[in-house]
Amino acid sequence: MSWVEGIINFFNFIGSIVCHQKPERTLVVGGHSLPVCARDTGAFIGLDIGYITLIFLRDKDASGPPNLFLTLAMSAPLYVDSFGQLFGFWTSNNDLRLFTGILFGMSLTPFLVYALSLTFFKGKIPLLKRIQPKNADLNAKDSWFNVKAMGTNMLISILLFAGIKSIVGNEFSLF
Template sequence: MDKRRLHITFCHRKPERSLFWRGKQFPVCARCTGIHIGYITFPLFMFNFFTLNVWWTLALILPTYIDGITQVFFKRESNNFLRVTTGLMAGIGGMSLVAIIGKYIGNQILLIFK
């Protein structure tokens, strides 16, 4: 077996990568906490209170991947503030992307029945 094999560990439930509220540890890591908080923005995108084009949407998602990948490949340690911030951006970007794709599919279906 190759000893140089990539060894990825997940950070959920690691105290140093989790947030705490009133002495209780969150069930997911700081990054995923930010992502889940970002999911709350979905109605804003779905009902056109706020819109982003696909490039801004992807730009919001990218920092999370950069942070995670650089931690794995360059043995860099992120901090919880950066994890929550990039996670929040990814959650918002993800919901914008879901709305963009959903609206596109909906419009395509409406065109079929015209």
């Protein structure tokens, strides 16, 4: 086994811990299936982009939680699509899975970072230390990640999905 195959096998093992890895729901890059399905790929991309937008769009002086309504609105498509397919109302496709995953990941990032700032993890995770609210307060009215920031996240989600689709096309086989 070559070192490249070893790396691919390692990531496939890690992916198998968090994902079903069904081949028909997985994107292909260079002839190899990604270690996670299209929805999980979208969620991980969304988490990464959400983190980057937190760096630039959060209100550094605010202490209130992210807008719960918009967080739920961005998460809802994933739940609707997942449960709709689970209960046989429709068959989802990788386009929808990827898009709902991106939205979900982007909405989850500010929520998770804020939630961690309410626990003993505040200031203990180097990647999050500088972006967590200084004085998180669930009762505060000034949202730490406001409607404008969440709206920007939604726009980035749509543009990111359109960019991936323009590169990938309909077969979801990259390169």
